[in-house]
Amino acid sequence: MQGQQLENFVSADDMEKAKAVWAQDIQREATQDPKYANWVREFGIYEDNSGVLRCRGRLQNAKLTFGQIHPVLLPANHPYTSLVVVRCHGIVGHNGVKETLTEVRSQHWIVRGRQVVRRLINQCTTCKRHEGPSYSTPEAQPLPQFRTTVDFPFTYTGVDFAGPLYVKDGNETRKAPNGKTFKAAAKSLEGLFTVEEVASRLADHGVRWTFNLEKAPWWGGFFERTLRCVKRCLKKILHLSKVTYEELLTTLLEIEAILNSRPLSYVSSEDMEEPLTPSHLIYGRRVLSCPMIDPDDVDLATVQRDDVLRRLVHIKQLTDHFWTRWQAEYLLELRNAHRKPKSASRGAEVGVGDIVVIHEDGVARGLWNLARVEKLLPSKDGQVRGAVVKHTTKGGRVTCLRRPLQRLYPVELGEHRESNTPDDVTSADSVVPAPVTQPSVPEPRASRAAATRANSLRQQLILQGRV
Structure with a gap:
């Protein structure tokens, strides 16, 4: 039994021979590259005793290993090269480009190595989950008409809940409702709007309610900023003081006068x-x-x-x-205030089927929930600025959440990203286009179909927390 195990055991010498065979096969294709002659002159390429192409350089007298002095030449766009970089990236603990490239060059020399390493690190799901940027967002829309034109006061209003606020009631301290009340009020309003008498009265007065996307306070930035000023004044005026409801109301009226005088x-x-x-x-x-003018000096009778x-x-x-x-x-x-930054990094474009992590305030990024993008939410200008994501809670319940793109961090892009069309974008006001006959395309190869199935299975395992 032990003899059979030793026969199936792969030794270090076997691994070195296998690496040499792989390198020979890869380099055979590299020699057909039009730039190979330039590589030979630039890197001093020669063939060792195993038939592997290595770089000569001028470090023969340095106290380095043979692999560091004469690294194996690898082309930039070969799958084997990608596997080498991914392995080295894991060895250095998913560190940055500099650390990964140093580990790669201890045995191999990749043409345009820094670009290759940077590209593969940007695709690393572990790094994207813990350090990757959020989705790129479209340019900001023009300011709404009601903010740039002359109109009467209170033609447009914004409503928000702030809290909790504590008031003194005798010897007890009561807590005023917080933001969760807004959701309950929203549900009550939705039911109230269905009443014929209420709906008719609202229609007669031209009243329309519009709810902003959850977790996106910048969608109502001008009144959210005012609410922030109210909170700041409350914290500095009251601090830890316990006040009655009338005293709290007086304080809020004073803050109202202060903000209207800013x-x-x-x-x-x-x-x-x-x-x-x-x-x-x-x-x-x-x-x-x-x-x-003192109002007491005015005689209304005159x-x-x-x-x-x-x-x-x-x-x-x-x-x-x-x-x-x-x-x-x-x-x-x-x-x-609307000037664009000189250098703004842009993340990936959102697409249906992407695996993302959802930003949660006050929670370490490594504990953010994984989710899948189910639907895109376009704004009035047709640009996608939010998405509906589906995730599984700790209790095993599947829920759907609406989140802005700034709160979604892509971990793995969907397998059909290139085929995302406006049909993937849904809206209450969208019109379903007429079907268009598409040209016939060849059937995918068996290897490509297998890779697609493997990718889908991997995404399911990620959502289930097994990977």
Whole structure:
């Protein structure tokens, strides 16, 4: 029995002979490359006693191993070369390009080796899961019309929940509802909108509700930023104080006045006019500024029609002055905030079937859940900015989540990435195109079909946590 095991045992000498045979077969193809003559002159290529092509160089007197002094020549685009790089990448603990390339060059010399190593590391699923970037996103859309045109206050409003907030009720402390209440309220609203009387009233007033994508606060950036300012003021004003509901309401009203008195544009020491604030649109001045006229000095009984008309004209002039300053000082200055960064790295393009990890706040990246992209979510301009992903919870329940692309980090791209067409993009307003006759394509080779099945099986094992 032991003798039979020794007969099947592969020794180190057998491995070296096998490597020599593989190298000879690979290099036989490399010699047919048009650039081979340049390689011979550049690397000093010669054939050793085993028939393997090696690089000569000028390190013969260095205290290095034979493989380091005379590395085996490998072409850049051969599968065997990829296997060598992947093995060396695992030996160095999935470190970067420099470490992997150093390990590769201890035995082999790859033409354009740094490019090959960088490309294969970018495809490493382990590295992408722990360090890879999120999906690339389309360029930002133009600002919505209601943010760049003149309109009445509160024509468009944004609503969000913040919390939890604690209030004192006698000797007890109650906690106000937090963001989860918003989802419950959203479900109640959806049911309420189906009531005929409510739906009719909303339609008469032109009221429409639009919910932003989950975990994407930048989709409502201007009011999310205002909410952040409210939270900051609350933390600094209240800190750990316990207040009653009336005291909390008073504090929020004071914060409202503070935020409505904030400057909308850059404040310079050379500006003679009062800084432009949101309250100018309603009151014509900052809320926190003292009024110039004492209301007690005005006798309403003596007010004449001409006085009211003059006051109306004055208010109209103030409003027009506000919009003129708003366009000059605020709107045109937004271009500075919208400048693109000089060097922005772009990740992979999202596609149905991709394996991703879902970003979770407060959780180490190695513990993020794996998921599969099931559907793409386009925005109004037709660009994909979100996706529906399916993952399995710890309890074994399969759920679907809607997430923006910035919260999804690709681990493995789908096997049919090149065939992703607009048909993969679904939307409530999308129209199904008429079927188009496609030209016939040849049947895939048996090896390609086997590779496709193996890739699909590997993705299933990744989702089940076995890999």
